[in-house]
Amino acid sequence: MINMTLRYFLLMFLSLYSLSIFARPVIEIEIRDHLFYPAEIEIAADTKVKLIFINKDNTAEEIESYELNREKVIPGDSQGVLFIGPLQSGEYPFFGEFFPKTAQGKIIVK
Numbered sequence: 001m002i003n004m005t006l007r008y009f010l011l012m013f014l015s016l017y018s019l020s021i022f023a024r025p026v027i028e029i030e031i032r033d034h035l036f037y038p039a040e041i042e043i044a045a046d047t048k049v050k051l052i053f054i055n056k057d058n059t060a061e062e063i064e065s066y067e068l069n070r071e072k073v074i075p076g077d078s079q080g081v082l083f084i085g086p087l088q089s090g091e092y093p094f095f096g097e098f099f100p101k102t103a104q105g106k107i108i109v110k
């Protein structure tokens, strides 16, 4: 009997998981002509989020954020992942250290 109940809960958990209820949000950000698309990203507070930076430029870019305490080089024509959060509500700017005049972005946590 206990076995059946355990199996039931395991099945419930797995089906909920596959429905992505517990899966963390994934957001794609393109780097193109040394700009971020989108440049502003809204995420929920207290949530871990996976950011995928897709660099369409043939030059490397370095994602930098003092507020997020993150730094990562994305080679040209390549992509890289950054995990952020869980964060409190507020604004968290980031920029491309190699092209900071144009590559400016912001994470808005609500």
Ligand SMILES: [Cu+2]
Pocket (backbone or CB within 6 Å): 062, 064, 071, 097
């Ligand atoms: Cu840096």
